[in-house]
Amino acid sequence: MARRSPDNQRGYLVEIFLVSFAGLLLEISYTRIISFKLFYYYTYLVIGLALLGIGTGGVIVAISNRIRRADTDRILMWSCLLGAASVGLGYLAVARIGIDTNAIWDYGSLASFEHVARLVGICLALFAAFVAIGVIVATLFARRAEAIGRLYFFDLLGAGLACTIVVTLIGSIGPPSTIFLAGLVLAGTGLSLTVRLNQRPLTAVGAVLGALLIAGAAAPDLLPDPRTDASKVPIDRDHTLFTSWSPIFRVDVAEIAEEGRLLFHDGLLGSAIYRFDGDVSSLGRFDADARALPFTVENSAPEKVLIIGAAGGNEILASLYFNAGEIDAVELNPVTHSLVTDEFAEYAGHIAEHPRVDYVNGEGRSYLARSDHDYDLVWYPATDSYAASNAASAGAFVLSESYLYTSDAIVESFEHLERDGILAAQFGEFDYENKPNRTARYVGTARHALADLGIDHPTDHILVATTGGGDLSLSTILVRRTPFSEREVQRFTESVGRLSNARLRYAPGYMTEGRNRLVQSLMATDHDALDAFYDGYEYDIRPITDDAPFFWHFVRYGDVAAGFTDPIDRRDFEDAIGERVLLLLLGIAVLMAGVFLLLPFARIRTVWVELPKKGRSALYFTMLGLGFIFFEIALIQRLIVFLGYPTYSLTVTLMSVLIFTGVGALLSIRWQARPARVVPWLLAVLVILTAFYAFGLVPMTNALITLPLAARVVIAFLVLAPLGVCLGMFMPLGLHAVSGLSAFPREYVAWGWAVNGFASVIGSVLTTILAMTFGFRAVFGVALVAYLVAIALLRGLTTASPQPTSAQ
Numbered sequence: 187m188a189r190r191s192p193d194n195q196r197g198y199l200v201e202i203f204l205v206s207f208a209g210l211l212l213e214i215s216y217t218r219i220i221s222f223k224l225f226y227y228y229t230y231l232v233i234g235l236a237l238l239g240i241g242t243g244g245v246i247v248a249i250s251n252r253i254r255r256a257d258t259d260r261i262l263m264w265s266c267l268l269g270a271a272s273v274g275l276g277y278l279a280v281a282r283i284g285i286d287t288n289a290i291w292d293y294g295s296l297a298s299f300e301h302v303a304r305l306v307g308i309c310l311a312l313f314a315a316f317v318a319i320g321v322i323v324a325t326l327f328a329r330r331a332e333a334i335g336r337l338y339f340f341d342l343l344g345a346g347l348a349c350t351i352v353v354t355l356i357g358s359i360g361p362p363s364t365i366f367l368a369g370l371v372l373a374g375t376g377l378s379l380t381v382r383l384n385q386r387p388l389t390a391v392g393a394v395l396g397a398l399l400i401a402g403a404a405a406p407d408l409l410p411d412p413r414t415d416a417s418k419v420p421i422d423r424d425h426t427l428f429t430s431w432s433p434i435f436r437v438d439v440a441e442i443a444e445e446g447r448l449l450f451h452d453g454l455l456g457s458a459i460y461r462f463d464g465d466v467s468s469l470g471r472f473d474a475d476a477r478a479l480p481f482t483v484e485n486s487a488p489e490k491v492l493i494i495g496a497a498g499g500n501e502i503l504a505s506l507y508f509n510a511g512e513i514d515a516v517e518l519n520p521v522t523h524s525l526v527t528d529e530f531a532e533y534a535g536h537i538a539e540h541p542r543v544d545y546v547n548g549e550g551r552s553y554l555a556r557s558d559h560d561y562d563l564v565w566y567p568a569t570d571s572y573a574a575s576n577a578a579s580a581g582a583f584v585l586s587e588s589y590l591y592t593s594d595a596i597v598e599s600f601e602h603l604e605r606d607g608i609l610a611a612q613f614g615e616f617d618y619e620n621k622p623n624r625t626a627r628y629v630g631t632a633r634h635a636l637a638d639l640g641i642d643h644p645t646d647h648i649l650v651a652t653t654g655g656g657d658l659s660l661s662t663i664l665v666r667r668t669p670f671s672e673r674e675v676q677r678f679t680e681s682v683g684r685l686s687n688a689r690l691r692y693a694p695g696y697m698t699e700g701r702n703r704l705v706q707s708l709m710a711t712d713h714d715a716l717d718a719f720y721d722g723y724e725y726d727i728r729p730i731t732d733d734a735p736f737f738w739h740f741v742r743y744g745d746v747a748a749g750f751t752d753p754i755d756r757r758d759f760e761d762a763i764g765e766r767v768l769l770l771l772l773g774i775a776v777l778m779a780g781v782f783l784l785l786p787f788a789r790i791r792t793v794w795v796e797l798p799k800k801g802r803s804a805l806y807f808t809m810l811g812l813g814f815i816f817f818e819i820a821l822i823q824r825l826i827v828f829l830g831y832p833t834y835s836l837t838v839t840l841m842s843v844l845i846f847t848g849v850g851a852l853l854s855i856r857w858q859a860r861p862a863r864v865v866p867w868l869l870a871v872l873v874i875l876t877a878f879y880a881f882g883l884v885p886m887t888n889a890l891i892t893l894p895l896a897a898r899v900v901i902a903f904l905v906l907a908p909l910g911v912c913l914g915m916f917m918p919l920g921l922h923a924v925s926g927l928s929a930f931p932r933e934y935v936a937w938g939w940a941v942n943g944f945a946s947v948i949g950s951v952l953t954t955i956l957a958m959t960f961g962f963r964a965v966f967g968v969a970l971v972a973y974l975v976a977i978a979l980l981r982g983l984t985t986a987s988p989q990p991t992s993a994q
Contacts, residue, residue, distance in 0.1 A: 197333065198326050199340040201262055201375060206344035208371040209236070209319045210844075212273065214352045214836070215361040215368065216312060219280065222436045222452045223412040224287065227764055227771075227954070232312060233815075234775045234950040239313045241943020242782040243320020247328060248936030249789045253321070259379055261325050266376025267388065269318025270395055273369030274402065277362065278410065279311035286416035287767065291754040309774060313782075318372070324939050327921060328932035334918045335855035342848030342914070349841035353433045353833050357520065360431040362409050366402035373399055418453035428529055432521040433833035439525065447530065449498055449522065457497035459525060462535030469507040474685060476653040477504040479662045480565055480610035482681035483649070483674045487511070488562035492602070494550030494590060499526050499537050501567045506542065510563070515545045516553045518831070523547040551589050552830035554598055555891045564599045566590055566611040589827050591628060594732040596635035600667050609665040618652055618659045619702045621761075623740045625650065625661040625691070626704050627727040630720070632665045633708075634729035639667060642713040646670055650692040650705055651682045661691070670694070732827070732884065734961040741765050743959060772951045779947045783940040793933050799983060800937070803924050806979040807938045810916050811945025812952075813972030817909065818843055819953045820965040821879065825902050828887035830895065838899055842906040843913070850914020857915070858922045861984050868912050869977055875909050876970040880963045916976060917942070923983040 213236040217229040243265075247253055253261055285304045289297040326337050355364045377392035402409055411423060421438050423429070427447065428439040435452040439459075442448050449457040462469075472478055477500070481487065487509035493501045496515035505513045517523045526545060527538045538545035546553070554564075589595060591611070599609045609632075613624040629648060636644045646669035652659040664670075664678070675693050682688045689699035691706070698706040704723070711719045720728045725740040741762040746769060754763060787794045794800075818839065825835040857864040883905070890901060924938050925931035956965050 197336070198258070198262070198330070199336065202323065202326055202337055203340045203344035204371055204375045205266070205319050205322050206341045207348045208368040209240070209316060210345040210348035210840075211352055211355070211364055211368040211371070212236070212315060214349075215356060215364040216280075218356055218361040218431065218433070218436070219365070219412055220312075222414065223280070224285070224415050225767075226452075227768060231309070231771045231775065231951065234947040235309055235313045236316045237943050237946040237950065238775070238779055238782060239316025240320035240323065241779070241940050241947070242313070243317045243322070244324030244936045244939035244943065245783055245786045246317070246321055247324040248933045248940075249786050253325070254932070258325060258329055259383055262322055263376050263379035263383060263385070263388070265318040265321045266372045266379065267392055267395065269315065270369045270373035270376060270399060272314045272318065273365060273372065274399060276311040276315040277365050280308055281410045281412040283308050283311070284413045284416070288417055288754070288763070290770070291763075291766070293751065293753050306774070309778065313778070324936055327939070328925070328935040334921055335851045335853070335858070338851035338914070338918050339848035342844040342851065346841045346845035346848070349837045349844065353837050356431060356433045359403070360406055363403045363406045366399050366409075370396060370399040370403055414453040419450055419455065421450070421453060428525070430521045432519055434519045434831070437519065437521040437525070439530070447533070449525070451519075457522065458500060459498035459530050459534050460500060460503065461533055462503060462537060464535045466506050469503055472504045472507045475504070476612065476660050476662055476685065476688070477501060477567070478508070478685070479651060479678070479681060480563055480608065480664065481508040483608060483664060483670065483678050484562070485677075490514070490559060490561045491563045491565060492516070492554070492557075492559075492561045493565045493567065494554065495567055496545060497522055499534055499545070501565060502537050502543055502545065506537075506540065511542065513543045514557075514559070514561075515543060516548050516550050517545070518547075518549055520547050549827070549830040551595055551598065551827045552891065554602055555827070555888065557602055559602065560604050560607070561602055562604055562607050564603055564607070564609050588737045589732060589735050591631065591737045592730050592732050592735050593631050593635040593638065596632055596665065597638055600635070600639065603667070606666065606668050611663045611665075613661045613663075615652065615659045615661050618661070621725065622661070622691075622702055622704050623725050623727055624738070625652075625663065626708055627730065627737065627740070628663055629692070629705055629708055630716075630727060631729040632663065633716070636665075636667070637713065641667070645709055646694050648692065648709065649675065649678050651678070651688060651690050653685055653688045655687045731961075733963055734957060736958045739765065739958050743769075743955065768951065768955060772948065772955070775947045775951050779944040783944045787937065787940075790933065793930050794937070796928060797930060797934050797937060798927050802979050802982050803920070803934075803938055804941045806920055806976050806983060807942040808945040809972040809976040809979070810920065811942040812949045813969045813976065814913055815946050815949035816953055816956075816965050816969035816972065817913065819950070820957070820962045820969065821906060821909075823957070823962055824879065824883055825887070828891055829898055829902060834899070838902050839906060842903045843910045846907045846910025847914035850911040851918045853911065854915040854918045858919060861919050861923070861980060864915065865977055865980060868915060869974070871908065871912050872970060872973055875912070876966050879909070880966040913973075916973070916980070919980065920983060923980070927983070
């Protein structure tokens with residue numbers, strides 16, 4: 187007969203550490219899988235589903251009589267083993283379920299219902315993997331109320347440690363292997379418990395499960411490749427020259443012809459590598475290419491060029507052909523960089539080793555800010571220009587932030603240009619004649635930057651042309667701090683005339699070609715009348731800044747909501763699909779959170795009715811869930827430029843916030859009996875920190891951006907520490923308070939955990955909507971208000987009440 191574990195004497199700190207470690211590995215790895223399988227903006231749903239699964243585990247603890255009667259070791263053993271199995275099975279389901287998200291909007295059709303069901307199926311497979319983790323955490327919190335601070339500390343310490351290594355794991359073994367590694371950690375924890383409880387049959391089951399997970403982690407080729415959305419390019423392993431995951435996006439290389447190889451970024455056409463034999467004179471094709479336009483204004487070749495977003499090196503070749511003296515080329519994705527420098531270096535003519543080329547792996551804004559060079563040409567060849575040829579990609583980019591095209595980026599570029607240096611940007615336009623939104627927004631953003639430099643009448647500072655025709659054209663925008671001379675404008679217009687299918691869209695003193703004159707009208711509008719001009723246009727093309735860097739967001743949410751029930755035009759992929767999907771995800775998050783987190787309490791309604799102060803506690807834990815996620819996501823965004831990579835910002839921010847939230851939880855132990863002593867200090871510190879993060883963080887990081895990366899990581903880690911400590915106190919203080927309000931501490935703790943999860947699930951999607959509409963400073967403000975409300979509510983929850991007898 188199995189012996190009962192003496193769970194009253196154990197702390198379970200190692201177990202909660204390992205479980206949280208596995209959960210964070212799982213969460214971040216799935217953001218990469220879902221970004222590849224679906225689109226970038228679905229990654230927010232992954233965060234919400236992880237929180238939903240964890241919260242649901244807490245609900246199960248509250249309503250299950252079997253769990254209530256079981257000892258702690260058995261609950262953890264079964265949860266770890268079932269959780270490990272759900273990780274493996276969940277990945278298989280996520281990978282194999284095919285979906286066409288565009289079909290969702292064919293309202294009333296069988297395809298619409300089918301693909302909504304498929305999306306829900308993917309969500310359930312993701313969500314299920316986190317339920318066991320929630321059961322473990324909620325069980326330990328409810329049964330160890332007196333040690334919540336220590337448990338919460340080890341919970342967050344495990345998640346923080348996972349943050350430190352997950353980027354390395356994704357870049358080395360890939361997200362599928364990392365997911366199976368997370369499952370293996372759960373299986374190993376469960377296996378150790380089977381040994382402790384002398385459960386020999388389950389020990390054998392755990393060993394087999396662990397072996398299967400080891401096979402998946404060590405040999406990812408055995409696993410099915412995720413099936414991409416029908417609007418993406420299907421990836422066929424047998425006809426792909428090269429595949430590699432990175433923390434930024436997955437790269438697949440396909441050969442289209444002897445002279446070119448296409449690079450697919452997360453299943454979308456992203457760039458190309460062209461065969462080069464080292465003979466620059468053989469590159470005459472650029473004479474008839476839009477890449478010639480940045481070199482046509484000046485009478486002489488630029489001495490120094492900076493290319494931000496160099497990708498497969500096509501712009502490097504163009505710069506060599508047009509006799510640029512020195513070329514600094516920056517590429518964000520380490521995989522793409524390695525293709526040019528290693529895997530396909532010979533095919534690309536070893537351009538990275540050319541004596542006039544310095545091809546580096548880095549983030550463009552960070553590289554520019556740290557550069558001490560002045561350039562004649564700073565060129566943003568638009569990482570989306572290739573992808574625009576894939577019609578569905580417009581929706582893919584609509585919710586992705588970009589700090590390369592903001593007004594702040596343009597000002598930064600001017601600071602690294604010679605007096606007459608040129609800033610060049612190129613964008614793929616899906617339908618220029620009807621909606622030149624990208625071009626118009628960049629022109630407006632350039633005007634905004636010039637105005638910041640004291641130039642309110644920029645008519646002689648901007649040139650615009652398009653090349654190509656039909657459903658796809660490529661816009662070229664040239665901007666300069668000093669006016670273009672008449673001769674320079676003439677050289678530009680003559681060059682446009684020599685290109686096939688090219689049209690002049692704006693040049694001072696010249697008539698615009700084509701029927702759409704939006705850019706011409708924008709340039710002709712007086713500075714004081716710009717607001718009225720933007721308000722009068724049906725799409726949102728206002729300038730963007732670092733505070734709200736959503737360049738591809740053109741449709742106002744009021745318009746999206748008003749037209750939500752209308753079917754989409756499949757020929758018009760750029761019209762509100764991304765915003766519409768985000769609202770759909772918000773609806774799915776609310777529905778699933780309500781079903782899995784709140785509705786189950788009906789099963790224990792007699793107990794639930796007895797819980798006092800439910801309204802106050804619900805609002806308290808709601809405010810914590812919203813405020814925490816608002817702070818977290820806004821800070822991730824604030825540190826992207828400073829740390830140089832989005833993934834560095836994600837992991838450093840999560841690591842710091844989680845670890846120091848754990849420290850705060852540990853410190854909260856001393857104030858659990860008298861929280862009123864610490865609350866005024868928390869209030870004051872939160873107000874100061876919010877003001878600093880909203881208005882002082884960027885100036886500080888800009889001043890320190892020239893420091894080495896290691897120093898910047900340490901600074902970011904420490905700058906976030908005070909906030910983590912403050913936020914970490916609220917959850918254990920609240921859970922400890924409600925656990926003492928009734929004779930049902932476990933049920934009340936589970937209720938608080940569920941409500942907090944409900945708010946976090948919604949907040950993970952709502953944060954993006956708020957940032958896109960009002961900016962990240964506003965998100966900081968809303969986060970502060972949420973915690974101020976929570977502080978006001980906490981006092982009522984800590985009112986003395988008879989201490990209940992704790993049931994095990």
